[in-house]
Amino acid sequence: MKSELFSHQARLEAALPAALKRLATTPGVYAALWCGSAARGEATPYSDLDFHALVTGDVRWRRNVVVDGVPVEVFHNPVRKVRAMFAAEDAATITMYAQGRAVLPHPDLDALMAEAQALSAAGPVPRPLSEAQRFNLIEEVMDCRGVVQQPTHALLALAVASRAVDRLYAVNGWWEVKRERWPADLAVKNPEVAQELNAVLVASEPDSRQAALETLITRLTGDLAYRDGGSEPQAVP
Known part of the structure; x- marks a missing residue:
């Protein structure tokens, strides 16, 4: 090698x-x-x-x-x-x-x-997860639950996991790296996150993939409960 x-x-x-x-x-x-x-x-x-x-x-x-x-x-x-x-x-x-x-x-x-x-x-300035970002992640997890027995589940779950890892880099004040380097980079920065991402990537069954995804998302959101939120009113041009 x-x-x-x-x-x-x-x-x-x-x-x-x-x-x-x-x-x-x-x-x-x-x-x-x-x-x-x-x-x-x-x-x-x-x-x-x-x-x-x-x-x-x-x-x-x-x-x-x-x-x-x-x-x-x-x-x-x-x-x-x-x-x-x-x-x-x-x-x-x-x-x-x-x-x-x-x-x-x-x-x-x-x-x-x-x-x-x-x-x-x-390192970059940490960017905390906003309520809108939290809501969107939870909503995407629920969308994945809805298709857990369909072939599209793998596609959706990996896309959501990818966005979640992007958010984890921002929240923790870590410099972003190319996605192919995530496993090695996260293994140094936070081994638990690396293991959680790997569990999503290697899951062979949809139920285990969904469970791994929810573990990863919960690291960001705290839980998967919806709560009140929304954007500030904006003038319409």
Whole structure:
């Protein structure tokens, strides 16, 4: 397994010089960060090369190219746009700048990486579950109960579990990660949540899947009882 992972990693690293040469000749680019699974040394057969590039001027763009058979994705942004994404708590951007590797160094890039590392360590501002969000989760659980013996139950239950995990990250002040990394990430952040999510994912019977889903949702809602709530009145334009 280790040799297989190494071969995938080696394939991407072999394409890195050509990708950087192409990136460095892009008009406006003056710094670049290598990020993503390959930059972490965790490449799979489906990984690509990911870069964040700093550019002059006031425009931003995204570009996909293929270099030596390897897909390459580049996000081009001026410094002020990167800082705006930091301020908006854009988890993906903060994580990439915090964990990435400078491959076209520049003091601006050094500063952004340091800022991202500080933000990553601090975590996002926790966002408590609102009454409207609580109601919606309970309503979705009840919808799942209604189709527990139908083939669509698996689809609905997994969709609700996905939204619940998104809410758990927000409520606890955890930086979001890609969904394929949830089990490993949650195993570190909260092993009980990781086990509850896994129970939904691996359940072979609808009743056990529904029970696991309700356990996960109750972690957020406290119980599955409806209570009074609603939005504030809003003027109709």
